Amino acid sequence: MRSYARVATSVVALTLSTSAFLAAQTAAAPGSPKIVYVNSQKIIAQAPGRADAEAQFQREMDQYKAQVQKMGDSLQTQIADYRKNEATMTATAKTAKEKDLGGKQQAYQQRVQELEQTAQQREAELVRPIMEQINRIIEQIRAENGYTFILDAGSQAGVVVAADSSLDITEAVIKRLVAAGPVATKVAPMNPPTSTPAARPAGATTPKPTGVSRPKPTPPSGR
Numbered sequence: 001m002r003s004y005a006r007v008a009t010s011v012v013a014l015t016l017s018t019s020a021f022l023a024a025q026t027a028a029a030p031g032s033p034k035i036v037y038v039n040s041q042k043i044i045a046q047a048p049g050r051a052d053a054e055a056q057f058q059r060e061m062d063q064y065k066a067q068v069q070k071m072g073d074s075l076q077t078q079i080a081d082y083r084k085n086e087a088t089m090t091a092t093a094k095t096a097k098e099k100d101l102g103g104k105q106q107a108y109q110q111r112v113q114e115l116e117q118t119a120q121q122r123e124a125e126l127v128r129p130i131m132e133q134i135n136r137i138i139e140q141i142r143a144e145n146g147y148t149f150i151l152d153a154g155s156q157a158g159v160v161v162a163a164d165s166s167l168d169i170t171e172a173v174i175k176r177l178v179a180a181g182p183v184a185t186k187v188a189p190m191n192p193p194t195s196t197p198a199a200r201p202a203g204a205t206t207p208k209p210t211g212v213s214r215p216k217p218t219p220p221s222g223r
Helices: 004-026 040-046 050-088 091-145 170-180
Strands: 035-038 149-152
Touching (some): 035 040, 040 050, 050 091, 091 149
């Protein structure tokens, strides 16, 4: 799941930034603030249950991609057959066939959109319990030790450029995560999407889900 770590890291980074801000606002103790940091990417990589969630996500996406690929291959074959027989077809037959292929191409594109939406939804569902556990443990450690800030050295936003390694509490977070064990989850495998996706706002782009390859059948030319 190539985007799994990226999504998860973003969630951790946001939570850490928010926690740090709130802690700074509410800190009443005199003296210098206590600042430490973690590497969120390293924490996520070793979080119990992360590999299982990633494997489940990949299994489900493989099933959906196989359906879309089969649908795309069938459409390509029908387009090739149409072009092969186009010269011998009547104008009426060609018009009817082009309309039929156009409808199938539209259905294919809709199915790809459904897959993209499903991928985003499933990735969020599978990663959420793990991220909530990580954030909960980080906040526990912050409160127990009276840290004012916990920064993220693993954030792609570059929150920490350089720091004293003695301030790194990543291993402490990982140790507590491992001791807690895999987080309980009630996320069951999702059936392939069958409903029509909600309309997108004008000009909105569709993010490409992890590992999804979109075939591009060429529509038959009109006459």
